Amino acid sequence: MAIRTGQDYINGLKTRQPEVWLEGRRITDLVNEPNFKQPIQEIAKLYDMQHDPNYKDKITGICEDTGERVSNAFIVPKSYEDLMKRRALYETWAEATFGLMGRSPDFLNVTVTSMASNAKFFERYNQSWAENIVNYYKHVRDNDLFLTHALINPQNDRSKAAHEQKDKFTHLGAVEETSEGIIVRGAKMLATFAPIADEVIIYPFPGFKPGDERYTLSFAVPIDTPGLRIVCREPAQNGKRPVFDHPLASRFEEMDAVLIFNDVLVPWNRVFVHNNLEAGNTVYAQTGLSQNTHQNGVRGLTKLRFAQQVASRVADSIGVDGFLNVQTQLGELVQSVETIRALLRTAENEYSINENGEAVPSFTSLETIRGILPKAYPRAIEIIQTIGAGGLLLSPTGCDLEHPELSGDIAKYYGGREGVEAYDRVRLFKLAWDLSGEAFGQRLVQYERYYSGDPVRKLGMFYSNYKKKASFTMVDRALEQNETEKNVSMN
Numbered sequence: 094m095a096i097r098t099g100q101d102y103i104n105g106l107k108t109r110q111p112e113v114w115l116e117g118r119r120i121t122d123l124v125n126e127p128n129f130k131q132p133i134q135e136i137a138k139l140y141d142m143q144h145d146p147n148y149k150d151k152i153t154g155i156c157e158d159t160g161e162r163v164s165n166a167f168i169v170p171k172s173y174e175d176l177m178k179r180r181a182l183y184e185t186w187a188e189a190t191f192g193l194m195g196r197s198p199d200f201l202n203v204t205v206t207s208m209a210s211n212a213k214f215f216e217r218y219n220q221s222w223a224e225n226i227v228n229y230y231k232h233v234r235d236n237d238l239f240l241t242h243a244l245i246n247p248q249n250d251r252s253k254a255a256h257e258q259k260d261k262f263t264h265l266g267a268v269e270e271t272s273e274g275i276i277v278r279g280a281k282m283l284a285t286f287a288p289i290a291d292e293v294i295i296y297p298f299p300g301f302k303p304g305d306e307r308y309t310l311s312f313a314v315p316i317d318t319p320g321l322r323i324v325c326r327e328p329a330q331n332g333k334r335p336v337f338d339h340p341l342a343s344r345f346e347e348m349d350a351v352l353i354f355n356d357v358l359v360p361w362n363r364v365f366v367h368n369n370l371e372a373g374n375t376v377y378a379q380t381g382l383s384q385n386t387h388q389n390g391v392r393g394l395t396k397l398r399f400a401q402q403v404a405s406r407v408a409d410s411i412g413v414d415g416f417l418n419v420q421t422q423l424g425e426l427v428q429s430v431e432t433i434r435a436l437l438r439t440a441e442n443e444y445s446i447n448e449n450g451e452a453v454p455s456f457t458s459l460e461t462i463r464g465i466l467p468k469a470y471p472r473a474i475e476i477i478q479t480i481g482a483g484g485l486l487l488s489p490t491g492c493d494l495e496h497p498e499l500s501g502d503i504a505k506y507y508g509g510r511e512g513v514e515a516y517d518r519v520r521l522f523k524l525a526w527d528l529s530g531e532a533f534g535q536r537l538v539q540y541e542r543y544y545s546g547d548p549v550r551k552l553g554m555f556y557s558n559y560k561k562k563a564s565f566t567m568v569d570r571a572l573e574q575n576e577t578e579k580n581v582s583m584n
């Protein structure tokens with residue numbers, strides 16, 4: 094099949110019956126569920142872009158293995174040019190969703206590609222794990238699948254290790270091995286897009302301690318595997334709120350979920366890591382990470398640019414962007430965007446070829462983006478809230494605008510500066526409120542803080558890694574020069 098269309102994706106959803114729970118309801122008709130309908134359409138549009146002559150050659154290419162056309166996410170980059178092809182895909186899809194859908198299919202597709210191209214990591218521990226990850230990559234590539242993933246143990250008692258929790262199987266762990274595979278039980282979070290994905294891949298986040306061996310699991314199963322329960326968070330939109338009133342929330346909601354595994358059988362050929370502390374603690378950093386961090390950076394830049402443009406348009410529409418305090422906030426936002434843009438260019442220009450022949454962007458620059466965005470994006474939202482102020486809350490609804498008794502007042506009292514009609518100002522402010530005030534917008538802030546792990550511990554890890562490679566020779570040189578100067582003055 095190689096590249097799917099949007100309809101292929103939707104048809105796939107129709108063939109499955111995963112156990113999805115939403116607001117106390119078991120969802121049986123996913124594609125017609127009002128909460129999921131529009132997000133499914135948005136993902137379908139991304140798949141359709143793969144067939145659109147305007148984008149096809151930009152975001153897809155020919156697979157060396159099969160001769161079939163596949164998404165650029167599945168082509169292992171060997172050069173700078175290949176990295177740029179990857180970037181074109183990330184950018185094209187991020188632009189189509191304004192960077193608001195962080196877990197579009199490219200994110201995990203590049204992760205799995207990168208895990209497979211780092212098969213040597215798995216081989217170090219178990220030959221069949223290496224074969225499994227390569228075969229899984231081929232399966233995802235050749236069927237152009239959309240995956241969700243869950244790395245994190247549920248948030249119970251973080252002061253205790255997985256094996257010290259109240260129940261042995263609160264955190265997802267292996268119960269027993271059978272001739273067919275491993276039986277797993279317990280929960281994982283936070284699986285974004287789980288209800289409308291094709292499959293789920295589990296891989297562990299570092300932090301396991303001796304005694305945690307059974308929890309060091311990495312595997313993949315179809316989303317409708319028996320025993321797998323998907324419990325969704327409360328939706329930010331109900332699928333019934335008009336697009337006019339909620340131009341972003343009505344389209345781009347990524348549902349998040351907890352996954353509960355009730356004695357799920359994971360076949361042996363889908364096991365990538367099992368019962369190994371060292372592999373469990375290192376698989377995340379040493380396999381898929383470098384490539385999906387690139388996707389994160391490109392997508393994050395798009396989202397920040399969008400917020401910056403919304404802030405500027407809001408300020409302009411009510412004539413406040415001539416005030417110094419507003420200009421400094423808008424200027425700060427432009428500089429944040431330019432910082433991320435520059436870091437991304439540096440990451441790509443300073444790429445290296447790893448031991449597997451894969452081109453990888455500079456990890457230090459990408460992780461610096463990862464460190465800056467959790468501060469820069471919430472600040473962008475704060476700036477929109479500060480500049481839009483009370484007006485953000487007061488937009489009338491589309492129904493008010495259409496009502497003959499109100500339309501005159503709205504035209505008179507809701508217009509902006511000279512040349513900005515009420516209709517246009519209301520539309521803009523609704524978009525700004527979706528992004529900065531609604532539950533939808535608050536989730537987007539939380540996403541930027543936490544989507545790839547706790548930024549506090551990530552920054553700590555970043556510095557530890559940095560220290561391992563850094564030599565601080567300037568300090569040595571300065572100290573040596575001081576010694577020389579001392580000797581000279583003593584003579």
Ligand SMILES: Cc1cc2nc3c(=O)[nH]c(=O)nc-3n(C[C@H](O)[C@H](O)[C@H](O)COP(=O)(O)OP(=O)(O)OC[C@H]3O[C@@H](n4cnc5c(N)ncnc54)[C@H](O)[C@@H]3O)c2cc1C
Binds near residue numbers: 242282349
């Ligand atoms: C919107 C959204 C979407 C997401 N999507 C996904 C997804 O698709 N797949 C996925 O796997 N994950 C996803 N994540 C989850 C993300 O990986 C986690 O939220 C993140 O790793 C942080 O873990 P936590 O939420 O359990 O916080 P915790 O680890 O419980 O941290 C809570 C607080 O305690 C502090 N803390 C906890 N433990 C320590 C410690 N040992 N040392 C120091 N401080 C500590 C943290 O700094 C933090 O302030 C998503 C998160 C969000 C918000």
